[in-house]
Structure formats: C-alpha cells, structure tokens
Amino acid sequence: xxxxxxxxxxxxxxxxxxxxxxxxxxxxxxxxxxxxxxxxxxxxxxxxxxxxxxxxxxxxxxxxxxxxxxxxxxxxxxxxxxxxxxxxxxxxxxxxxxxxxxxxxxxxxxxxxxxxxxxxxxxxxxxxxxxxxxxxxxxxxxxxxxxxxxxxxxxxxxxxxxxxxxxxxxxxxxxxxxxxxxxxxxxxxxxxxxxxxxxxxxxxxxxxxxxxxxxxxxxxxxxxxxxxxxxxxxxxxxxxxxxxxxxxxxxxxxxxxxxxxxxxxxxxxxxxxxxxxxxxxxxxxxxxxxxxxxxxxxxxxxxxxxxxxxxxxxxxxxxxxxxxxxxxxxxxxxxxxxxxxxxxxxxxxxxxxxxxxxxx
Numbered sequence: 001x002x003x004x005x006x007x008x009x010x011x012x013x014x015x016x017x018x019x020x021x022x023x024x025x026x027x028x029x030x031x032x033x034x035x036x037x038x039x040x041x042x043x044x045x046x047x048x049x050x051x052x053x054x055x056x057x058x059x060x061x062x063x064x065x066x067x068x069x070x071x072x073x074x075x076x077x078x079x080x081x082x083x084x085x086x087x088x089x090x091x092x093x094x095x096x097x098x099x100x101x102x103x104x105x106x107x108x109x110x111x112x113x114x115x116x117x118x119x120x121x122x123x124x125x126x127x128x129x130x131x132x133x134x135x136x137x138x139x140x141x142x143x144x145x146x147x148x149x150x151x152x153x154x155x156x157x158x159x160x161x162x163x164x165x166x167x168x169x170x171x172x173x174x175x176x177x178x179x180x181x182x183x184x185x186x187x188x189x190x191x192x193x194x195x196x197x198x199x200x201x202x203x204x205x206x207x208x209x210x211x212x213x214x215x216x217x218x219x220x221x222x223x224x225x226x227x228x229x230x231x232x233x234x235x236x237x238x239x240x241x242x243x244x245x246x247x248x249x250x251x252x253x254x255x256x257x258x259x260x261x262x263x264x265x266x267x268x269x270x271x272x273x274x275x276x277x278x279x280x281x282x283x284x285x286x287x288x289x290x291x292x293x294x295x296x297x298x299x300x301x302x303x304x305x306x307x308x309x310x311x312x313x314x315x316x317x318x319x320x321x322x323x324x325x326x327x328x329x330x331x332x333x334x335x336x337x338x339x340x341x342x343x344x345x346x347x348x349x350x351x352x353x354x355x356x357x358x359x360x
Contacts, residue, residue, distance in 0.1 A: 002164045002167075003158050003163045003164060004154045004155040004164065005141070005155050005158055006158075007158050007161050007162075008158065008159050009161055010041060010042070010160060010161030010162070011102070011103055011124075011160055011161070014042045014045050014102040014125075015044070015045050015102055016045065016046050016100060016101045016102050016103075017038055017042065017045050017046070017048065017102065017103045017104075018048050018050055018096065018103070018104045018105065018121060018123060019031065019034075019035060019047060019049050019050065019066075019105045019107060020050045020072075020078075020104065020105065020106050020107060020108045020117070020118055020128075021049065021050070021055075021108050022051060022052055022072050022078055022079045023052070023108070024052075024199060024274045025054060025055075025058065025274030025275070025278055026272075026273065026274040026278075026298065027108075027149070028049075028051060028054075028058065029171070029274070029277045029278060029281050030149035030150045030153060030169070031153050032169035032170075032281070033150055033153065033154055033165070033166050033167060033168060033169055034150075034156065034157045034162075035047060035065055036165050036166055037157045037158075037162040037163060037165050038065075038160065038162050040162070040163075040165045041157075041160065041162035042103075042160075042162070045102075045103075047065055047066050048066070048067060048068050048069070048070055048101075049066045049068070049069045049070070050069075050070050050072050050096075051069050051070070051071070051072060052071065052072060052079060053071055054255060055069055056069040056071065057255045057256055058171075058255065058256075058259065058278075060256070061174055061256075062171065062172040062173065062174060062259075063172045064171075064172070070092075070096065072092070073085070073088045073089045073091075074088070075089050075113070075117065076113055077112060077113025077114060077117075078108065078113055078114055093117075093120040093121060096121045096122075097121060097122040100122075101121060101123040102123065102124050103123060103124070103125045103126075103127070103160060104118050104121050104123035104125070104126045104127075105126075105128065106118045106126070106127065106128025106129065106156070107152075107153045107156060108128075109129075109143070110131035110134055110143035110145075111128055111129060111131060111134030111135060111137070111140075111143060112131060112133060112134045115128060115134050115135040115136075115137055116135050118137065119135060119137070125138050125139075126138045126139075127140065127157070127159040128156055129141050129142070129143040129152065129156055130142070130143055131143045139160070140159070141155055145297075145326040146293070146296045146297070146326070147297070148296065148297055148298070148299075148301075149297050149298060150167065150169070150301075151167075154167070167301060168280065168300070168301055169277075169280075170281060170283075171259060171281040171282050172282075173259045173260040173263045173282050174256070174259075174260055177256065177257055177260040178260035178261075178264065181257060181261050181264060182264055185223070185225070185264065186223060186247075188221070188222075188223040189220070189222045189223055190221075190222045190223070190267065190356055190360050191223045191264060191265050191266050191267075192214075192222050192224050192225070192266065192267050192268075192269060192352070192356075193225050193226075193227050193261070193262060193265040193267070193279070193284075194210050194213075194225070194226045194227070194239060194268075194269045194270065195226075195228055195268065195270035195271070195273060195275040195276060195279075196210050196270070196271070197229070197231060197235065197273055198271040198272060199273070199274075200336075201337075201338065202291065202323075202336060202337065202338060202340075203271045203272045203273070203291060203294060203339070203340060204235070204271055205338065205340050205341070205343060205348075206338060206341055207234075207235040207236075207238035207239050207242070208238065208242060209341075209343070209345050209348070210226075210235075210269070211238065211239045211240075211241075211242030211243045211246075212242070212243075212345045212349075213269065213345055213348055213349050214226075214239060214243035214246045215243045216349050217349075217352065218243060218244075218246065220353070222266075223247075224243065224245065224246040225246070225248075225249055226239050226240060226246060226247070226249065226250055227248075227249050227250055227253055227258070227261065227262075227275070228250040228251070228275070229250070229251060230250075230251045233248075233250045233251045235250075236248040236250035236251075237250075249261075258275065258278065259278055259281075260282075262275065262278055262279040262282050262284050263279075263282040263283055263284060264284075265284045265285075266284075266285070266359065267284065267286065267352060267355055267356055267359070268284045268287075269286070269287045269288075269348070269352060270286070270287075270288060271288065271289050271340070272288060272289070272290045272291065272294045272295075272298055272299075276288050277298070280300055280305075280306060285305040285356075285359045286300065286305070286306045286307075286355075287306070287308075287309070287348060287351045287352050287355060288300065288307070288308050289309050289340050289348065290308055290309070290310055290340070291310075291313065291339045291340055292310050292311060292312050292313075292314070293323070293324055293326070295308055295310055304358070305355065305359060306355075307351035307352075307354070307355055309343045309344075309347055309348050309351060310343070311340040311341075311342050311343050312342075313339045313340070313342060316333050316335050316337070316339075317337050317339070317341075318333070318335040318337055319333050319335060321333040323339065
C-alpha cells in the first residue's frame with residue numbers, strides 16, 4: 001500500500017463522491033491517479049467530476065472510473081469565464097445538493113474560492129487543501145505551491161483513507177478513432193509529434209528552436225507532424241517553414257481526436273502543456289521543455305520514457321522581476337516573453353534521439 005503521507009481512516013457509507021477539479025487538460029490529468037485511488041478505496045461508489053466542457057469531451061466514450069462530468073458554472077476562482085451569474089451558480093449548487101454526495105473532494109488549488117464552493121454542495125464529508133486564509137474543510141492538508149500536482153492530489157485523497165494505486169495518469173483512447181487517424185498518416189520512419197503551444201506564453205519554447213530539432217529529425221528519417229489548436233497555427237506554420245518536410249495539422253485535429261493521435265506517436269515533443277501531459281497519459285514517450293518552477297509541479301516523474309529539459313531562468317528577462325515568488329499576493333509583471341528560450345536545441349535533440357533509440 002503506497003501513500004504520500006499517513007492515511008486517515010476511510011469514511012463509512014460512501015456511495016456517491018464528487019471531485020472538484022476545473023482548469024485545463026493537464027489539471028484533469030493530474031487528478032486522475034487520485035480518482036483511481038478513490039475508486040479502489042470505495043469500490044462501487046459513483047464518482048462525479050465537477051469539471052469543464054473539455055474534461056467531458058476528453059472522457060466521453062472511454063473507460064474511466066468517473067461515471068459522469070458535471071460542468072462547473074463560471075465562478076470566480078472555480079471556472080474562468082465572462083458573465084458570472086449568481087443564479088446559475090445557485091442552480092448548480094442546488095442540483096448538486098440534491099444528489100446527496102457522501103464525500104466531496106477539493107483538488108482545485110488552495111481553497112480560497114474552491115473550499116466555500118465545495119461546502120455549498122452539502123456533502124456529508126469534505127476533504128481538500130487550504131491556504132492559511134481559506135475556509136476549513138473536514139480534513140485538509142496545507143496548500144504549498146511547490147508540490148507536484150499529482151502527488152498533492154494523492155495526498156488529499158489519503159485524507160479519505162485512499163492509498164495510491166498509480167502515481168501517473170493512464171487514459172484509454174477510442175480504438176476506432178485511433179485506427180482512422182493511423183490510416184491518414186503518411187508511412188515512414190518514427191512518428192514525432194511536436195506541440196509548440198502552452199496556455200502561458202512564458203512556457204513556450206521558440207518556434208525556431210522546434211524547427212531546428214525537426215530539421216535534424218527529418219534528416220534522421222523521422223516523420224514530423226506539428227499539432228495544436230487554432231492558436232498554435234502561427235507557431236506551427238513557422239516550424240513547417242523552417243523544417244521542410246514537416247507537416248502541420250495544427251487547427252485541424254479536434255479534441256476528441258487529440259488523445260488517439262497522440263497515442264500513435266513514437267515520441268511527443270512539447271512544452272509544459274495539456275497535450276504533452278495527455279500524450280504521456282495515453283502511453284506516448286515525451287520530451288518536455290519546462291521552466292524550473294513548473295517542473296516541480298508538473299514534469300513527468302520517470303526518465304526511461306520521458307525526459308525534461310529545464311530553463312533555470314528565475315527573473316523576467318525584460319524587467320528582472322523575481323518569477324519564483326508565488327501565491328495570491330505575489331507580483332506578476334506584464335511581460336509575456338518566453339522564460340524557456342535558453343534551453344539548448346542540442347540538449348533537446350539529444351533527449352529526443354535517446355528516447356527514440358530506447359523505445360522504438
């Protein structure tokens with residue numbers, strides 16, 4: 001039995017569990033090992049994810065311990081968006097109260113907004129993390145920013161007596177979609193997918209650097225396919241222009257097809273982003289470019305199939321402000337320049353070649 005911290009006693013009579021985890025794809029993936037732990041500790045309990053539309057799309061049609069996904073309303077600190085409507089929030093909480101959850105689990109940050117939101121659901125038992133200024137739940141751990149998100153979530157569910165069953169997420173893919181996408185790919189050598197995007201522009205390795213790696217991989221005989229959403233098209237176009245022979249599917253592959261496509265890759269190269277985390281969850285080897293602070297929270301744990309290249313930049317390259325200070329009151333300058341531009345092309349290429357050599 002594996003646990004991140006001493007396990008508490010399980011709760012009795014738990015048949016319905018709610019898990020609060022909004023955010024992006026990566027945020028959901030980091031929560032999945034904790035969900036697996038809950039499913040094993042409370043066999044037969046129905047687990048409901050309180051998440052986002054993207055989470056529902058990703059989980060639709062695939063085997064998962066999550067029985068259903070309830071879409072969170074737009075609410076400060078819980079789900080970003082415009083047009084927060086208190087009536088919509090109240091309607092949601094009333095509907096959730098009617099489901100009579102036995103256990104509600106807060107995996108959504110330090111609890112300043114998410115703990116009060118969770119309390120409104122009326123569950124018999126509540127667990128989560130909290131900062132010093134957040135509302136108390138029945139059982140909590142201290143929220144310390146610099147902790148790996150997957151391990152934080154596992155530590156939280158340990159409060160409900162749920163030991164870890166896995167340390168990293170594993171997600172099934174739709175086999176029919178996978179076969180259709182495989183048939184559309186050109187034949188050739190090892191398939192390397194490049195995802196150049198990231199929600200935070202400071203996490204984005206320059207497109208020219210990706211292009212330099214792609215050029216060398218093409219010379220090695222690899223197939224290089226650039227993927228991403230519509231916002232990644234300019235970077236993808238720059239990569240393809242700088243690496244003749246690379247192909248861009250950026251802006252073409254929708255979310256339901258993304259996981260099956262990533263599962264076909266011999267390697268996925270990307271930044272600290274949801275698609276890189278998703279690639280690892282569906283079984284693809286990865287090489288990731290990370291800012292050092294983000295690596296503490298989000299980098300892959302193993303190094304046989306995954307490699308991490310770190311930028312040790314700690315201050316804004318424009319104004320010099322310290323970027324390592326985190327928390328609600330920490331200063332954030334207005335500059336969105338890359339913090340990972342100093343990661344060397346040669347180092348990334350060496351990692352890519354090394355992983356391909358050991359996994360293909």
